[in-house]
Amino acid sequence: MKHQIETLLATAVAELPGLEGPAPTPVIERARDAQHGDYASNIAMQLAKPLRRKPREIAEDLITRIPDSPVLAGVEIAGPGFINFRLSPDAFHQELVRVIDDGQAYGCSDLGQGERVLVEFVSANPTGPLHVGHGRHAAYGACVANLLAATGHEVQREYYVNDAGRQMDILALSLWLRMQDLRGTGLAFPSGGYRGDYLVEIARGAVGDAHTRGLLPMPSDWGAGAPPDAPDGDADAHLDALIENLRERLGIEGFREVLGIGLQSILDDIRQDLGEFGVAYDNFFSERSLVESGAVAEALERVKASGHTYIEGGATWFRATDFGDEKDRVVVRDNGSTTYFASDIAYHLQKRGRGYARLVDILGADHHGYIARVRAGLAATGEPPECLEVDLVQFVVLYRGKDKVQMSTRSGQFITLRELREEVGDDAARLFFVSRSNEQHLDFDLELAKSRTNENPVYYIQYAHARICSVMSAADNQGIQWNEARGKQSLSRLTESHELKLMQALVRYPEMVELAARQRAPQHIVHYLRDLANDLHAYYNAHRFIVEDEALRDARLCLILATRQVLRNGLGLLGVSAPASM
RNA sequence: GCGCCCGUAGCUCAGCUGGAUAGAGCGCUGCCCUCCGGAGGCAGAAGUCGGGGGUUCGAAUCCCUCCGGGCGCGCCA
Numbered sequence: 001m002k003h004q005i006e007t008l009l010a011t012a013v014a015e016l017p018g019l020e021g022p023a024p025t026p027v028i029e030r031a032r033d034a035q036h037g038d039y040a041s042n043i044a045m046q047l048a049k050p051l052r053r054k055p056r057e058i059a060e061d062l063i064t065r066i067p068d069s070p071v072l073a074g075v076e077i078a079g080p081g082f083i084n085f086r087l088s089p090d091a092f093h094q095e096l097v098r099v100i101d102d103g104q105a106y107g108c109s110d111l112g113q114g115e116r117v118l119v120e121f122v123s124a125n126p127t128g129p130l131h132v133g134h135g136r137h138a139a140y141g142a143c144v145a146n147l148l149a150a151t152g153h154e155v156q157r158e159y160y161v162n163d164a165g166r167q168m169d170i171l172a173l174s175l176w177l178r179m180q181d182l183r184g185t186g187l188a189f190p191s192g193g194y195r196g197d198y199l200v201e202i203a204r205g206a207v208g209d210a211h212t213r214g215l216l217p218m219p220s221d222w223g224a225g226a227p228p229d230a231p232d233g234d235a236d237a238h239l240d241a242l243i244e245n246l247r248e249r250l251g252i253e254g255f256r257e258v259l260g261i262g263l264q265s266i267l268d269d270i271r272q273d274l275g276e277f278g279v280a281y282d283n284f285f286s287e288r289s290l291v292e293s294g295a296v297a298e299a300l301e302r303v304k305a306s307g308h309t310y311i312e313g314g315a316t317w318f319r320a321t322d323f324g325d326e327k328d329r330v331v332v333r334d335n336g337s338t339t340y341f342a343s344d345i346a347y348h349l350q351k352r353g354r355g356y357a358r359l360v361d362i363l364g365a366d367h368h369g370y371i372a373r374v375r376a377g378l379a380a381t382g383e384p385p386e387c388l389e390v391d392l393v394q395f396v397v398l399y400r401g402k403d404k405v406q407m408s409t410r411s412g413q414f415i416t417l418r419e420l421r422e423e424v425g426d427d428a429a430r431l432f433f434v435s436r437s438n439e440q441h442l443d444f445d446l447e448l449a450k451s452r453t454n455e456n457p458v459y460y461i462q463y464a465h466a467r468i469c470s471v472m473s474a475a476d477n478q479g480i481q482w483n484e485a486r487g488k489q490s491l492s493r494l495t496e497s498h499e500l501k502l503m504q505a506l507v508r509y510p511e512m513v514e515l516a517a518r519q520r521a522p523q524h525i526v527h528y529l530r531d532l533a534n535d536l537h538a539y540y541n542a543h544r545f546i547v548e549d550e551a552l553r554d555a556r557l558c559l560i561l562a563t564r565q566v567l568r569n570g571l572g573l574l575g576v577s578a579p580a581s582m
Numbered sequence: 583g584c585g586c587c588c589g590u591a592g593c594u595c596a597g598c599u600g601g602a603u604a605g606a607g608c609g610c611u612g613c614c615c616u617c618c619g620g621a622g623g624c625a626g627a628a629g630u631c632g633g634g635g636g637u638u639c640g641a642a643u644c645c646c647u648c649c650g651g652g653c654g655c656g657c658c659a
Contacts, residue, residue: 079602333657340659368586474618541623
């Protein structure tokens with residue numbers, strides 16, 4: 001609808017005399033005040049300067065050039081030179097019919113024209129279960145992917161599995177120590193190890209099998225030669241010595257087997273958690289595969305070939321400052337191993353190599369330093385740095401009513417996504433996570449999320465949907481069938497203020513999807529749905545839908561069914577269910 | 583110290599590309615079904631858009647500066 005108006009106005013602008021160069025594309029926005037009509041444009045004010053004419057005069061001129069259209073009921077000039085457009089009843093009726101006819105597809109567009117976009121999100125290190133913060137990433141990323149898909153982009157949803165590097169060695173060591181514990185050989189657990197109970201669980205499942213393969217048990221004085229642990233010694237040095245020692249004892253194969261057991265079960269758990277949360281991925285991309293395929297080495301070659309590297313202190317540095325980063329970055333350490341940053345360059349080059357025009361990374365707010373350096377890496381290797389778009393997600397603070405929930409592992413308070421889901425439910429969690437801008441810190445009130453009252457936007461929106469379903473089944477119980485054709489023909493009977501308001505809200509839905517997709521801001525959808533639910537509830541309270549007058553009844557059912565469809569579609573984008581009863 | 587994010591009603595937050603009289607929810611005050619689900623609706627009170635300066639026809643929105651809060655600045659991942 002909005003685009004129709006834009007096209008009409010563009011025609012008028014193109015005909016305007018005295019314009020040098022290309023005519024600016026007129027911009028239409030929704031009028032803030034219903035008294036001003038449905039849409040407004042400030043084009044006349046924008047043209048005032050180049051044309052050296054008064055805005056109101058230009059507006060007058062434009063109005064006479066706007067082609068006649070059945071969707072327009074009126075065009076007026078207001079204030080300093082706004083052009084206000086009022087939609088005709090026909091325009092609303094057409095749109096209502098479109099909602100019914102398009103069904104699930106209503107609100108979708110081909111705006112993206114099939115552009116290939118890779119959305120990478122969560123990508124939590126596979127060293128433990130997902131926590132609450134990852135839940136926000138998952139909910140946000142899934143919505144962004146849905147929004148991009150709904151607006152005609154070809155979307156790939158990807159999880160980057162950091163299954164290479166030292167953290168994996170620490171995981172293997174930690175798991176192996178837990179397995180030892182179960183065999184009764186109590187060794188001191190290093191302070192830098194992964195202490196979570198989940199590793200004990202995994203160890204329990206693995207210990208029997210490992211034992212039969214001769215990996216267990218080990219002598220209890222194992223690791224005695226390692227430098228002291230913190231607080232007296234260096235925790236990292238201690239850890240590294242233990243890892244080296246273990247690798248020697250178990251051999252490369254044995255070590256990898258232990259590592260594999262830990263990685264696999266944690267990854268399975270993460271997959272399951274996300275799946276149950278309604279977050280589906282197209283691909284889990286392994287960092288290790290990147291290393292083993294030689295992609296990292298290849299990426300390094302490309303960076304070196306660009307001439308933007310140098311050697312200092314035995315390490316190879318990438319001169320990121322050549323591309324606007326604040327400092328240069330190491331890509332190969334003095335010990336010969338590549339850095340995480342090197343993998344990152346390789347990964348992003350690899351994504352480009354797979355044909356993705358846009359790379360959307362959804363990262364924690366603490367990762368903002370990466371953006372410049374990865375872009376620098378892309379630029380050095382000849383890729384357009386702006387193809388990488390990063391959305392930073394701020395932290396989540398849990399509240400139980402007024403009390404802040406401490407999220408330290410030690411406190412014993414829950415911190416995992418699974419526990420959150422179990423406490424408040426998937427729908428509430430998904431909606432709460434995306435109800436705020438990703439750039440905003442999120443206060444997540446568990447009590448509010450659980451409450452089944454109007455305080456809770458989840459239930460408020462779902463209730464509107466269930467209410468419509470309830471009306472339909474009530475009609476059914478009375479032996480009344482909705483006559484679709486008669487309803488569509490009788491839409492001119494919808495003249496109550498509540499009905500007009502609801503229609504105005506429905507028409508806005510495709511614009512909201514577009515806006516939310518463009519800004520990657522799903523909170524717009526949440527706020528829109530809340531408003532839509534409000535309009536529905538108000539209408540419900542003011543009027544009855546199942547009335548004697550058949551034409552009016554069918555028209556009203558048409559309106560609420562269209563509302564139900566939009567609620568459903570919107571909730572679908574958010575990954576929240578639309579129950580028929582609650 | 584440098585960089586990024588944030589500061590809007592008592593609380594939690596929207597506010598689109600700069601646009602017309604800054605909006606919701608909660609909380610507070612008072613109302614509303616003999617009815618298709620009261621998990622609802624209606625009305626009211628409540629604001630120096632952190633302070634100051636600038637850009638312009640117009641600033642919560644852009645720029646500068648100050649104040650306050652969060653995060654980041656490894657040959658970690």
